[in-house]
Amino acid sequence: MNTVIEAVGLRRSYRGFDAVRGIDFTVARGELFALLGTNGAGKTSTLEILEGQAAPTGGTVRVLGRDPFRERAAVRPRTGVMLQEGGFPPELTVLETARMWAGCTSHARPVDEVLELTGLADRRTVRVKQLSGGERRRLDLALALLGRPEVLFLDEPTTGLDAQSRRDTWELIRELKAQGTTVLLTTHYLDEAEQLADRLAIMHQGLIATTGRVADVVAERPSRISFELPPDCFLGELPPLAPMGVTRHETVGRTVRLETRDLQRTATELLVWAHHAGIALRALDARSASLEEAFMEIAKNIAKNLDTEGTR
Structure with missing residues (x-):
């Protein structure tokens, strides 16, 4: 099965507000797909549906060929999820947190291995409340990797990391992709998407403005x-x-x-x-044009089109 993630006509509404307004995209096995957009574009709402945290208001989604919400028990053990914020018990140490999470994970890899992968081996005895913001993000990533996921959802994975930690995280993501992991990434760092993504989609106000290879999106400018x-x-x-x-x-x-x-x-x-x-x-x-320039122009054009439609 080449297509690992598929969204068709995907919609999500909250009390009359359309956060996602009917989008279509696919992600192939072993591909890194970046979902970009301004705040409120609908990225996180889309991710929550793909992760099985909520059912769509309309349309369909499939992850590994299954409905991630209705068939969560079959899909969740094969996916890893890194949320924007983990919310771990502050009094537990890094090692205790990882062991607790491993106990809830099917076929978990060794805790020491995942802490080494994410650069937290020397912080294992430190309590979560004493970690820096960047270290907490690395712990979030470590727990997402415990189950050796086939599909990895990364929601703003490098927020709060220093420059070296960001690049270390990029290298780890590249290694995971090289091993066949399919990655869906959201990020506000456009250089991150340029460095990592095979393809991307740019969202604005619940719609996908453009999608394609990074080089092709940039070449249009x-x-x-x-x-x-x-x-x-x-x-x-x-x-x-x-x-x-x-x-x-x-x-x-x-x-x-x-x-x-x-x-x-x-x-x-x-x-x-x-x-x-x-x-x-x-x-x-x-x-050459940058992804940032392409992003800003696309967002501006969609906003202009929506304003025009609203005045008709």
Whole structure:
């Protein structure tokens, strides 16, 4: 079975408020799928349904071929869940907490092994209430991994972690994926999604705005080149911009900013022109669009469309 997670027409409402408004997506075995969106986009509501914590208001979901809510007893032992906040007993130590959780987990892996995996081996005797926010997140992850899950749900897994701990967590997630674990991730860190995701979906106000491979989503947005012209050079001296692939340009003082759909061609022709003209382009910067830029533009366009529909 290649498709491990499937949502079709998924809806979830709370007392008349539509948190999820009819979405469709699939996640393949061994894939890491990132579900992105602004606060209130419907990510956590979607995750709760997939995790079997709630039934959908409409539509269907399947995890490992089963309904995660109605067939929870069959699905839950094969999944790992890392919530936004664990809520563990504060007086227990890390080791006691892990042992307690292992006692409720089918075929749990050794506690020492999972604490080592998540960098908590040297904190095993520390009480939960004495852990830092980042250490608590690592404990959340450790408990999610105890059952050797086939499917792993990660809800904001690196919130509160320092830079090194975040990268260590990324490496662990990559290792799990390489071993065949299917991962569904929500995160506010767009660089995290760029680093880890095979595919992603961007949600806004309960809808999926776009979905696809990270590179494809980013490629839909223009690349940018910026530079400063020397005092004795003017924009009109540049070669015609449209034949270079430039779709938009602006100047702010001596700074020129170009947008292009063909970064390599535009940058090459610009540099060749500057070389032959003997001009130094100061503060030269050329870069592809980022996922953050794509995310903000998509969210803005959906909000604009919804506002337009609301005024009809």
